[in-house]
Amino acid sequence: MAFESLTNRLQNVFGKLRGKGKLSEDDVNEAMREVRLALLEADVNFKVVKDFVAKVKEQAVGVEVQKSFTPGMVVVDIVHKELIELMGGSATKIAKASKPPTVILMAGLQGAGKTTTTAKLAMMLMKGNHKPLLIAGDIYRPAAIKQLQVLGEQIKAPVFTLGNDVSPVEIARQGLQYAKANSHDYVIVDTAGRLQIDEALMEELKQIHAEVKPDEVLLVVDAMTGQEAVNVAKSFHDQLELTGVVLTKMDGDTRGGAALSVKAVTGCPIKFVSMGEKIEPLEPFHPERMASRILG
């Protein structure tokens, strides 16, 4: 289960605090030391941990002198509030262009779950009575177009393709025209996923970006890869100005590092989470629910 170890450790720390009628400065310091270790072990970025603990401590120090009957609970509340803040505060909505179609550009490394997420995103939009068009822009991986077509058929969303021999920029351009002509109000452009970030991939993405002028640029990253996912997000964001991150494989036993570090390290919010291989509507990311889940 995701966050299992982090949740257990935090529950331990707070269990000790909750029992106390009064908190000394030593109690707070000891608890914060344990929170710090728990977060580091969950693979949260080291600077993020440092800032987080400093913020909580600053507020918690006042609690010992407060006349609260349950000072431990007050500290837990502070941690809860700061966890929500760390993950971006409130949930964000998918963009909507003032003049349709709204264009969503999908990016990600191979295996992150980009194609699966593209289909889930389309399903989410269809559930909201939208009419998305999927554009097959990954011409490099032999089975990528077929995979998108199969998913498209499964969820009954049309897939625009020009095969493997036309450049992705041209496919995106024609796909967008097709969407306009056929009154699609959302367009999701699937792009090449490669094994690692390389300049050619970035260059091509920038060209597609310039061509379709997306309202939303979503990077799909695998939550199981922890800080590596955060580094990938940072590199993409530096070059492409992402509007959001999708964390996939949150059904797995991720330690939590990516979920807790992405926003603080990149400045870019997590907008959606993917929770399984089965194709079902993508779920918006709710920082407050995630924080509650982490605290158990």
Ligand code: GDP
């Ligand atoms: P792409 O190369 O980025 O397009 O990745 P795919 O969409 O082909 O997904 C790679 C693998 O990860 C496939 O086996 C998917 O079924 C699986 N996958 C994608 N999203 C999730 C998820 O949220 N949870 C789990 N457990 N597996 C996922």
